[in-house]
Structures are given as C-alpha cells and as structure tokens.
Amino acid sequence: MNSSPFAYISTVENPPQDGNVFKCPVFCKKNYNHKCRDYYLSLINNPGFYVCPYGFATNVIDLEGTTLTLTALNIEKISLRKDVRKRINKNELYPRLKLVDYEYIISKFYDTNLPNSGIGIQISRDYINDIFHEIRKLNMELKRQSDYILRAVNMHSKDPVLIERAHNILSITQLMSIRLNTFDFNMNPELPFSSSKKKLIVYGKFEKVIHCLSLKSKQKNISINMNGKSHTTIQALEVFELLPFLIIENAIKYSVDNSEINVNFEESRDNLKIEVINFGPPVKSKEVPYLLNRGFRGENAKKFSAEGTGLGLHLVNAIAAVHDIELGIFPNSASFNEKGQELSEFIATLTIKI
Amino acid sequence: MYITLGKPKSIQDLNTASYQLSKPRRSEISMIVIDDEEVPYLEDIRYHGFNLSHFKDIDQIDSVNGFEIVLCDIRGIGKKFTSKFEGAHIISEIKRVYPFKIIIAFSAYTFDPSYNKYFKLADDIIKKDIEIDEWVERLDGAIEMAINPIYKWEKIRTYLESQKISPFDLIGLEDEYVRLFQKKIKLGSFPSRKIKGNLSEDSKRVLQSFISSLLFQLI
Secondary structure (H helix, E strand, C coil): CCCCCCCECCCCCCCCECCCCCCCCHHHHHCCCHHHHHHHHHHCCCCEEEECCCCCEEEEEEECCEEEEEEEECECCCCCHHHHHHHCCCCCCCCCECHHHHHHHHHHHHCCCCCCCCHHHHCCHHHHHHHHHHHHHHHHHHHHHHHHHHHHHHHHHCCHHHHHHHHHHHHHHHHHHHHHHHHHHHHCCCHHHHCCCEEEEHHHHHHHHHHHCHHHHHHCCCEEEEECCCCCEEEECHHHHHHHHHHHHHHHHCCCCCCEEEEEEEECCCEEEEEEEEEECCCCHHHHHHCCCCCCCCHHHHHHCCCCCCCHHHHHHHHHHHCCCEEEEEEEEEEEEECCEEEEEEEEEEEEEC | CCCCCCCCCCHHHHCCHHHCCCCCCHHHCEEEEECCCCCCCHHHHHHCCCEEEEECCCCCHHHHCCCCEEEEECCCCCHHHCCCCHHHHHHHHHHHHCCCCEEEEEECCCCCHHHHHHHCCCCEEEECCCCHHHHHHHHHHHHHHHCCHHHHHHHHHHHHHHCCCCHHHHHHHHHHHHHHHCCCCCHHHCCCHHHHCCCCHHHHHHHHHHHHHHHHHHC
C-alpha cells in the first residue's frame, strides 16, 4: 500500500511511512522501537481504532480483504491529546481532527465507509477515568463491609457455610483490586517505577493469588496444587503481585474442566524456580515466537475460550523483565485427545535469582 | 582551591549496626492524611497503634509541619490553592517546603499517566482500595523510611543539589550530619557557621526544619 492521506505502516519492522497529505511525525520515525513493533503486530488484521503506547491513534481498515494500518493519527476523543501535543513539533502540520472529519477523508479517499469505526471509543476518556476511580472506591467500601461481615460471622454465628461465603466475597474484592491494578499497569506502565521496591515473600504472593482465584477455579472444578515450599524474599515493586495473578489466571482460563494445575517451587542455592503446569489447547509451533506479544492469541486458544485479550503473558513478560526474572514459556508440541478435545501441556517458568 | 585535612565522614558510615536506631513505637510518629472523603479503615489503623490524623483539606502548607509522614489525595483537596492539579499541587508544594518529609500519594487515579509527575515526587503510592493488613504494612514501611537517617539525608541531599549548593559544602554538610548521629558534634553546631554562610535563605530554612524533625532521634 503506498497511497494514503495519513501516515501508514507498510511493515512492522519499519517506522510509519509518510502519507500523501500528512507526513509521519518526526517523533514516530525517530523513536520507533520494540514497543511500537509489538503494538502493530497485535493489531494485524483486526480492523478498528487503537491508541499506540505514545498516545497517537491507529486505524486498521479492511478494504475488501486487504487491511491498511493508518497511524500516527491525531483524532479527537481517540488520540491522547496531551501526549500527542508534547510529541509534535510546532512546525509540523498536524491538526487534531474530529472523528467525523477523519471518516469523511477516508471515505472520499478510498471510496468506502468505515464499518469498524468503534463507536465505543467516542466515549470521553475523562468519563472512563471517573468510572474507574469510582469502581476503586466502591471496591474499597465492599472490602470494608465484607470484612465486617466476616468478623461478625466468625464471632457470633461460626456457621462454616456463612464463613466460606464471607471469605468468597472478600476474595472477589481482592480479585477486583488486582484486576484494577492490571488495568493501571496497562494504561500507565510507568507508574510502577514511581514507588520504591519492597521486600516480599514470593511463595506468599502465589498463595494469596490462588486463594483469590479459588472461586474461578472451583467453577471449572480445577484443583491448584502448590508443590514444594519456599521462604525466598525479593525486593520487588508493588506491580509484582500481578505476575502470579496473570500466570495462574491464564492457566485457569486455558485449562479443561476437572483438571489440575501444578505450581512447583524449587529452591537452589542461587535461585528459585517456579513452574506452572496446566493442560489446555495446543499452541502451534509457528505461534510460539508471538506468545509474548501484546494482543496475540493463538488460533486454538481463541477457539477454546472466548475470554482473553492476549495481554496476560505480554504483561507477565514486562513485569518479569523489570525484576530481572527469567520467564520461560514451553508449550509442549505433543498433544493428546481427551473426550474429543485436543490438549497439550503448557509450562510457564519463572527463575528468580536469590 | 580547597585543602582539607582528614577524611570527611560519608553517609555510609551510618550504615553499621552501631548506628541502627531503636525502632520507635507506631504512636510516636505523627502522620496526617489529607482527603476530602472518608478514609477507609481509619479506626482500624488507629487501633493498630498508628498516630494518624485526618484533615479534609489544608489552607496552608505549614499545616503539615508537625507531621513526619504526609498522606495526600491527588484530587478533591487544595481548594484554597486554586490549582487545577488540586492534591497533586499540594504534594509538590510539600515537597518544595519540606523535602525531607515522607510523602505518600493516596489515590484511585493511578491509571492516569498525567499524574505520574506528581507520583514521582512521593515516597510511596497507596491505592484507595487496599486492605487493612496492607495499610499496616505500608504505614510501617513509611515509618521505617521516616526514621532512617540515611534515607532522610538522601532526600535532603537531592534538595540541596537542586539548590546548586557547592559540592564542597555538600561534602562538609554530610560530614557534619554523620557526626551529629555519632554524637561527635552538638545539635546547635549543625550546620556549621562556615557552611551556613554559603547557603541560600531557603536552604537554611529547610535545614532548620529538617533538624527539628530529627530531634526525637537525636536526643
């Protein structure tokens, strides 16, 4: 594709090309990096609007089977205004377009209408911000109330069923906090580096996450076994908690019902090795190099579970990297058939230097 | 050209067991939380022995003078300061006037990168929906920072560097600070008249309140 009014991606290996009308901002050309590459890789063949890690909008258009990736766009209510403004030189022609104007230009240029213009994205960013702020506050209140119920039940009723229910409510609120933290990390990846590292027990973080996810695993009748023991402590950022959460949640999501997940802890003199093993949809060998890419989901994974955004392992990789933890992903190529379902072993390992 | 005799003390000289200060009780460290809304678990936090006062807002930065640790919401406070950055502006003002205080940003807006500049000024960030055991852990962590003479010096050093203090005076100040903890010089001798003469009025004022904040550790 070499004819577009806006900057466009011809190959993910290179920075965007100039458009016929609007040039690609110098910032995008000079700073094209692995984050940009991973971002564009995750959009391939998925029509719609997206926001790149630096705040510019990207629009993937489907033109009768051929997809075009127009990018470095400055569109109202999609691009992040402040981010874009600070990355554009004053002498660059870069007007902020209304979505309707952008769509008009595209429809005239390609003689087509945009079927995937993503109406949802038109919701103001501020509105979304306020909603998330409110959810965190409500969750705080929910935690306080469920904590109160748990204490009262423990003190007065001692009914094991009620106690379990109260624990479940508390677990759900803890899960909601972790989910919101994942959202924070996704939206604001620089945030974790604003605070200092703190000492934490790795085993304890896995234990807590497994407890929080127990309702989810029970629904699929999956048992999660923690094998081995570890007292290893590390200096970690608060965001570390997402790492066990995302790995275990991924394992539950892609495990068959009535199966088990094994979490093995093996401590040696120099390191702590954690293995998370589950059985799920086979990963094709050609997909393996992309498993850690943002937004990537294997063909069988998509068929197996409608849930999932392809963010989990990408975030795990990012969190592991900032803590100098080695992440290994080993999908077993050998598969077997169980009750008409093709399954294979999936192993994720974390090696933490002590 | 300067010539000094002897080797000046370094802050790392305090990093030995003999200078580890005894841990104060939680109640001995005064903390303030500035939030226009109800503070979750406030009673439980106090029940755990923390000396935490709650202010819905403050009219002047000096209001935090008597507190070692300041927890500050990012939004909804600082009405009198009429800054659109609200609590974030308060954080930057506290950091400017009291660069040695432990500041904790307390917010539910942690997903918004436009606040990162202010989060970076804080020593820690607490999200609004943490549980009581995490509150206890984080506040204990804040106390540890507040009583760590090395951590506090590093904060004040960053401030002094931003004030363009000469490297020579900085080495001298660090030497005097270490001697203060080693009880080799008296409180009234810090900073020495020689160095004080080279400092800006702002730096003198900051060092004065810095020393007051250390009183409980030095006496």
